[in-house]
Amino acid sequence: MDSDHLNVPTINFEVSFPEVQAHYINVKMSLKKLNQPYVDLKMPVWSPGSYLIREYAKNVERFKPVDTDGNPVPFSKISKNTWRVTTNTLDQIDVHYSVYGFEVSVRTNFFDSDHAFIVPTATFLYLEGSLHIPSTIAIVPKENWKSISTGLERLTQHTFHAPNFDVLYDSPIEVGNQDIWKFQAAGVEHECAMVGGGCYDKERLTKDITRIVEEETRIWGSNPNKRYVIITHNYQSGGGGLEHLNSTVLGASRNAYRNEHSYKTYLSLVAHEYFHLWNVKRLRPKALGPFDYDAENYTTGLWIMEGFTSYYDNLIIKRCGFYDEKEYLSLLANDFNIVLNRPGHEIQSAAASSFDTWIKYYRPDENAINSAISYYNKGAMLTALLDIKVIAATEGKVKLDDIIRAAYEEFFLKLDRGFEEKEFQSLAEHIAGTSLDDIFQAAHQDGELDYNAYFNLVGYEIVDINKDNDSLTLGITTNKVEGIISVATVEKGTGAYDAGLNVRDELIAINNVRLDPKDKEIDFIIQHATEGEILNFLIARDGLVREIPVEIRPNNKKIHEIRPLKDQTFLQELLGKIWMA
Incomplete structure (x- = not known):
């Protein structure tokens, strides 16, 4: 009425x-x-x-x-x-x-x-x-x-x-x-609104977005909208996206559409935000609607909301034929790289990252690398393991697709409410016919699982191809502004961290040789140093000049690769094809 x-x-x-x-x-x-x-x-x-x-x-x-x-x-x-x-x-x-x-x-x-x-x-x-x-x-x-x-x-x-x-x-x-055009996909009218110009191809975008929409609608079983609007702001350089009930707002570079790599990245962003139509906007933890607009709305479940979505965005782009298997696995491996190369992964769990997003993820400071992780990346890692475990436990009869579709039907279409994480886990275990407690518990704990115990189930392995490298590091990143080189971050467990180099320290000289902001002298010095060598930094801190000796140590940066096992069993090969399908 x-x-x-x-x-x-x-x-x-x-x-x-x-x-x-x-x-x-x-x-x-x-x-x-x-x-x-x-x-x-x-x-x-x-x-x-x-x-x-x-x-x-x-x-x-x-x-x-x-x-x-x-x-x-x-x-x-x-x-x-x-x-x-x-x-x-x-x-x-x-x-x-x-x-x-x-x-x-x-x-x-x-x-x-x-x-x-x-x-x-x-x-x-x-x-x-x-x-x-x-x-x-x-x-x-x-x-x-x-x-x-x-x-x-x-x-x-x-x-x-x-x-x-x-x-x-x-x-x-x-x-x-704005430049507007409309098209039908999965029985839904879609409107694209391009703001700020750009070198996009409307016909290609229409065809490619249609494939994304139809694949995601297939996963979830039905599309909740009659109409959907995609607003893209094209900047000289830009990015990011935000999901809404029947629309999304995206940021992109005007030239992103010229380059195949950046174009696929844009499509992945479309896939990510469109996936939120279901996962976040409808299937959601109880804290994510109805909202209190006057204060923080806390949940530990963003690792499911954003982690699942971050796992699926590139997977959907692969399913649509835009990424081949090697490209997709490289992107998935990068989630592992991002998390495992941050000392913060030993401090903060995916669930804690979710709960504290209001004060950490959205407010990163100079120590964030040492104290925090992203529930996007860690969530995507755990989601990949969850998908693999479900496929292996059911011999390929059930995938994560089936679990999220059932959860959407149960909590949104049937009960019309948010879920508690234990409810979501219980439903997932019922459909998979096995305990998934290892993964759900891992979301609430720091530290790591045995990742290959999961990847091997479907005939793949994750390896650190940088494990035997002999490169060295100080453990800092730097900024160069107006002729001044200053410390931007100091990584825990490195020579710079233990020596007491600070963020915002101005780097003046190394071993009595003045640094030139126009050159990459620090990189050159590290490349020609030996493990255990001490470099004497002349720095300025709050207007006072001092020397700090810093030890050069091995660079333990991980570069992961996910690849098929050389000798797969028949079952591993079969399950791997189902995972990648």
């Missing part, structure tokens, strides 16, 4: 762009049927899918509530993101405010004279206690802006409807002159 027929408030927004060249938009929020002495209007502090408190309220200015005659209505700010408006007997008010946006990303507002990218969580206030009510959003574009792209239901050319604020907040809006 329409909210006009109920005794609940109605909310309508209008967005206009009189100062967009200065990175401001104007918002009018019209509220009716208030019937209360005051209303609290709140701005979310974060965006689902991007787990960081972003304090969007900091960009709200010129907040002004008025009555139907345009008279000011009293208000006060009662928290960092809450405005209390004293309505008394007023049944209807309009709230005017401006929003500043000039940060290039898939999760933040960006407004300029060319276009406006509107992130609803950073733009639209909500009435506290009323996230469930519908709203309309009217866009008043600049005269020369011809297009609006969004997953919201379109009522008129410039007006859209959201059945509740969860849907509104999950529906980014692009306004400008």
Whole structure:
């Protein structure tokens, strides 16, 4: 029933762009049927899918509530993101405010004279206690802006409807002159909106994205949408993506489409975000919806949400024929490289990385390499082992595809709720007919499994092809800015770490020879050093000059390769083909 027929408030927004060249938009929020002495209007502090408190309220200015005659209505700010408006007997008010946006990303507002990218969580206030009510959003574009792209239901050319604020907040809006084309895939209308130009081939993209959509729909059994929007912001250099209920926003380089490697990387990004249609947006831990937009929403389950998705993105690209087996296995091996070459993998588990994403993954500091890992990469590693174990345990009759499809049907389609991790594990074990506790426990513990015990099941092995290298290292990375060489990171367990070199130390000389920022002298010195040799660094720290002796040690960097076993049994060969199919 329409909210006009109920005794609940109605909310309508209008967005206009009189100062967009200065990175401001104007918002009018019209509220009716208030019937209360005051209303609290709140701005979310974060965006689902991007787990960081972003304090969007900091960009709200010129907040002004008025009555139907345009008279000011009293208000006060009662928290960092809450405005209390004293309505008394007023049944209807309009709230005017401006929003500043000039940060290039898939999760933040960006407004300029060319276009406006509107992130609803950073733009639209909500009435506290009323996230469930519908709203309309009217866009008043600049005269020369011809297009609006969004997953919201379109009522008129410039007006859209959201059945509740969860849907509104999950529906980014692009306004400008983006290049738009539409196509059908898996029975769903898809709209591609390209912003910022680029050398893309529409026909090729349509064909390739269609293959991705159809493969992912096959995996999950059905597609939940009637319409899906892909908004791509093409920059001089860019990347990243953010999933939404029936849309996604991607970042790419304008020239990414010229090069086969970067083009496949873009397709993998499409596959990743599209996979989130099911995994995250619908199949999800309980903490990931309904949301609390006022604070962190904690879960240990992001290793499943992002880890599973990170495993599948490149696998889907392989299944679609864009990667061959060697390319795919190289990408999977790189997940192992990224994790196992960080000392942090001995400190933080995948589940802990998930829970602490708000303060670690999204807020990395100079010590992150030593103290943290990514639940994306570690999750992908564990997911690969899970898929392999299920295939081996069922002699190829069941794959991870079958488990996630069953979980989607059980928790979303049947129960319409999030899951507890133990529930997910129990369902997976029921379908696989075996315990999967080793992998689920590994997600909650630091340290490593015997990876070859899994890969060998399907006739493959993972080997460190750099194990016998004789290269050496100091254990630092450096920055070069304005003629100054400074330490960027110091890796635990290395000579630099034990000697006490610090991040931000300025490196002046080694063994009394001044360093030239234009050259790669440090690399040259290491290449010609011997194990155990001591290098005397002359450094400046906080304006004080000192010498620090640093021991050169073996470079234990791992370079993994996943490859078929030379002598596979018949069963290993069969299961390996099923894994790679």
